[in-house]
Amino acid sequence: MRAPIDFYFDFTSPYGYFASTRIDELAAKYGREAVWRPMLLGAVFKIAGTGPLPPIPLKGDYALRDIPRFARLLGVPFKLPSVFPMASVPPCRAFYWLHDQNPLRAKEFARAVFHAYFLDDRDISKSETTIDLAADMGVDRDQISAALNDNAVKERLKTEVDLAIKKGVFGSPFIVVDGEPFWGADRLNQVEKWLETGGW
């Protein structure tokens, strides 16, 4: 198997969610694995001086039109959350804690988080939501509760986010194939071409 590809995303990014429905299949088609790496766009915004889309004049209105249109085109179930975007620290911490035990379980959890936010309009900024979602998967409530407040887990997420930024990640989704960066759900066709051809 060739080197895995990195799939960076923010749990509250619709375009990240869209890419999450395609990335594993796309990677597998070319004998790769996709390593999911949730991160916090809020941390990027501080460095890049950028911010969430909705309040940006003109661009925000367009985004709120483009996002559901993109979902319909892909056939991905989607409902704009009533609070959008929001911080997503608890599910990120839970993801890496689960990942260090079992990467497949972590992906399963991530899919549940996307579902909770983009279909069920749940508040994923709250620890309770993460605990409920993990418990639905059979994770012990006390264990996940403790993990969310564990300093090592907090540090693990911080390190991941710092490393992502160091690697140039500034948006969601952000996919890296053999060192080559691609930003946006609208670059998935280029990701595929890069996987297929090795670059151009």
Next chain:
Amino acid sequence: MRAPIDFYFDFTSPYGYFASTRIDELAAKYGREAVWRPMLLGAVFKIAGTGPLPPIPLKGDYALRDIPRFARLLGVPFKLPSVFPMASVPPCRAFYWLHDQNPLRAKEFARAVFHAYFLDDRDISKSETTIDLAADMGVDRDQISAALNDNAVKERLKTEVDLAIKKGVFGSPFIVVDGEPFWGADRLNQVEKWLETGGW
């Protein structure tokens, strides 16, 4: 023939240039005409609080990698200009002045401007460049020089830019099909699908 589609762009936008190499053919395929509407992203930046890509931390570096990569994928000749981006008031004024006489000549001029900036690294912020490019097409130098300083021509461009912003245009390229807006060279496949299907 069905209603024309609007093709907004900034002369110093590489993605606008890329789209310009495809848009007429794409429109014609579905029995449409593409109306070219150069505008000034600088005016948008003031309203949206955004700015040019290169100085934005992380995102700027990515853009400078994505742009030539996108050009190679499309097979569009491209060289990053030594000053990028820049203001493009003179070619915009000349475009609308030509357009009001002969829209096809205006498109021919626009292609020459893109060529001058993205292949020959010429300074298209200067009136002299616009005068030279127009003269190469057989336009009288005195006439085009006078037009660039004509208050009615200045007003014409201002009105176009104001109207574009009122319609929600905030980036380049920005394509409107039957009232439906699409931003980015990476939305051309969606533009095509919209033309083909009438929406989804």
